[in-house]
Amino acid sequence: MTVPENAGFNTTAVHAGQAFEPRTGAVVPPLHFSSTYAQDGIGGLRDGYEYGRGGNPTRDALQEQLAAVEGGNHAYSFGSGLAAEDSLIRALCRPGDHIVLGNDAYGGTYRLISRIHSEWGIGHSAVDMSNLEATAAAVAQAPGKVRLVWVETPSNPMMKITNIEALAKVAHDAGALLVVDNTFASPYLQNPLALGADVVVHSTTKYIGGHSDVVGGAVVLNDAELAEKVQFMQFAAGAVSGPMDAFLTTRGLKTLGVRMDRHSENGQAVAEWLLDQPEVEAVLYPGLPSHPGHELAKKQMKKFGGMVSVQFKGGEAAARKVAEATRVFTLAESLGGIESLVNYPSEMTHASVKGTELAVPENLLRLSCGIEESADLIADLEQAFKAIGN
Structure with missing residues (x-):
């Protein structure tokens, strides 16, 4: 054709x-x-x-x-x-x-x-x-x-x-x-x-x-x-x-188009849920009106994607505990697949920039929201957050 x-x-x-x-x-x-x-x-x-x-x-x-x-x-x-x-x-x-x-x-x-x-x-x-x-x-x-x-x-x-x-x-x-x-x-x-x-x-x-x-x-x-x-x-x-x-x-x-629609829906749902959690210091997602680049993203992007970064009030310890407690989100490098992944950039994807001006905050996790049901992703994070108090 x-x-x-x-x-x-x-x-x-x-x-x-x-x-x-x-x-x-x-x-x-x-x-x-x-x-x-x-x-x-x-x-x-x-x-x-x-x-x-x-x-x-x-x-x-x-x-x-x-x-x-x-x-x-x-x-x-x-x-x-x-x-x-x-x-x-x-x-x-x-x-x-x-x-x-x-x-x-x-x-x-x-x-x-x-x-x-x-x-x-x-x-x-x-x-x-x-x-x-x-x-x-x-x-x-x-x-x-x-x-x-x-x-x-x-x-x-x-x-x-x-x-x-x-x-x-x-x-x-x-x-x-x-x-x-x-x-x-x-x-x-x-x-x-x-x-x-x-x-x-x-x-x-x-x-x-x-x-x-x-x-x-x-x-x-x-x-x-x-x-x-x-x-x-x-x-x-x-x-x-x-x-x-x-x-x-x-x-x-x-199938990129249909997948990105679902990734974006899940990213938005997860980001909005994270905003309401007392353990969270900041949610970095351009689909949130509070994001400093939100209006610009609306102009040059069709939707906001499936990548969400989150920073924890409990610092490095809290981030590590959550990363190692998820069940649906798999702790792994990379992103963009149909399955959801969680990554601790400071020690994983961005370890090569530690000690430089590009160093990633140690209290940050990067979430790649897959195409699963958003309710299941949120439930997984909810149970993983309980590890912070342990």
Whole structure:
């Protein structure tokens, strides 16, 4: 099927890159495992395929699907979210360049930039991206050197909301590119390219894959010259997603819209319940009117997602007790799957930023609300809260 012009998100997600197999009529395109392809004479490639690192029909179908749902012209699929980020940075930056990123960025992103790329001569600085004046000042401190302005919105795990359109202007005025990590929102809830971003990155492991059974990453962009650089790095460095990974990611992406509706409903219900609990110091969720980024989130997001962070009056001890007492929420790394997860970022996903200005509060838990019944999620938290007094 050809995706109709101006088709809605769910129609696009189901059909983009998914033409039926012409020989048998199989509705689901076949999974191509082959690592190499027969040539019709030397240099005579069939549909451009030569070797699996350079191209694979299953991966190409996913890349077409990713570009379509993000509203981009080009998409590239990688073996992990960090592989996607690494390839992007190496494709676009050179020694002497500078990256300005959020001061509560994902720990793995910060580790990549601060410990890997810094040794290659790429500088970095961190700033509260939700404060545009502070961000502009940070960019101005490295005049002519800032190549990338890198933001997560909502951010992980402090759930800060940044004005993408305004930040794009800050970046572009300085001659830099705006990169938006759209993992928390997903393409269903937010499309940064339409708001002026130059590049979107995803850990497709999370909401796009959606079932906690595949690791992957993606880069989506519009500019053909930038895309050519990313594509070359994907091919030359080889951190591509394998056929089975691409197939599983495609399968997950087809149901992203309906899953995100349920994730958002559950996130809202859990956040509202948490607000009323005496043990809670703060609830960080953009769907709450009390959240400082609530009005902005309403403008640039369709809904508010399934990620909720909560801080406890009882400090680290209370957070740890709750994390280890849940039964429906599984204590685990990652997020965005159909099952609910609880994470203690200070010692888990963000352990790499301990002792830095990006350190996560020790009284904070991050909840990834799955697609279970919201009443069951709340009941699980209610019983887990009893552990605080023990």
